Amino acid sequence: MVRNILFTLALAGAASPLSAAPLTVRVVDPSGRPVHDAVVTLYPAGNAARPARAAGRVVVSQKDLKFHPFLTIVPVGADVSFPNLDPTKHHVYSFSAAKKFELRLFAKDQSRTVHFEKAGVVALGCNIHDQMAAFIVVTDSAWTARTNAQGLAQFADAPNAPGRVVLWHPYLRASGGQLQQAVASGQRSVGFQVRLRPPPPAMAMQDY
Numbered sequence: 001m002v003r004n005i006l007f008t009l010a011l012a013g014a015a016s017p018l019s020a021a022p023l024t025v026r027v028v029d030p031s032g033r034p035v036h037d038a039v040v041t042l043y044p045a046g047n048a049a050r051p052a053r054a055a056g057r058v059v060v061s062q063k064d065l066k067f068h069p070f071l072t073i074v075p076v077g078a079d080v081s082f083p084n085l086d087p088t089k090h091h092v093y094s095f096s097a098a099k100k101f102e103l104r105l106f107a108k109d110q111s112r113t114v115h116f117e118k119a120g121v122v123a124l125g126c127n128i129h130d131q132m133a134a135f136i137v138v139t140d141s142a143w144t145a146r147t148n149a150q151g152l153a154q155f156a157d158a159p160n161a162p163g164r165v166v167l168w169h170p171y172l173r174a175s176g177g178q179l180q181q182a183v184a185s186g187q188r189s190v191g192f193q194v195r196l197r198p199p200p201p202a203m204a205m206q207d208y
Contacts, residue, residue, distance in 0.1 A: 023143075023158035023183070025165060027151045027192045034151025035194060037071055038169040042143035042183070048159035050142040052076060059083065060124070060134060062090045067124055067134030071170070076119050076140045083111035091127035098122050098138055121168060121177070133200075135170055161185055171196040 027035040052075030061068045063085040084090050084106055092103040098120025103112040119140040126132040145153040166180045173195040181190055
């Protein structure tokens with residue numbers, strides 16, 4: 001009887017580190033001001049890891065000589081359509097390692113679709129309008145989010161397990177454009193202090 005009770009308690013203790021609990025990530029600049037639209041990804045260790053779910057219809061449109069939205073997060077395997085809503089033609093491309101592609105000239109109300117099969121950051125441009133730029137973050141983790149206006153991202157069902165949190169921002173001053181921190185089992189908050197480059201002049205008024 002006692003042996004059975006001890007065995008049950010041992011199983012409960014072994015399972016508890018993997019039980020889900022909220023994990024909050026806060027990103028600020030050196031002055032303590034919140035940094036929004038930083039992409040944070042949690043990679044739990046071992047069996048707690050979980051691939052990102054398939055996406056529904058994802059759209060990155062071209063309108064007013066801008067990409068909308070400026071930043072898009074999709075899972076590996078997503079298809080993204082690029083409708084042209086401008087009265088002029090666009091030529092969308094990327095030279096990024098995660099996805100190289102070229103959508104040659106297409107006119108108003110035409111659209112092209114690209115399949116993203118590899119995790120990573122994909123920088124978008126237009127071969128006709130140099131000021132146009134945007135980013136697609138292709139993730140292989142179910143726990144990926146962007147920080148809000150308060151510089152916060154929260155994973156409500158993050159496993160209570162060790163792992164790492166990876167941070168990316170389009171203007172981050174860091175090697176490879178990324179920072180990361182280890183997360184201990186039971187740790188429920190992570191903080192980053194980051195330094196950002198100024199946006200390029202053509203992007204200063206972009207809504208990112």
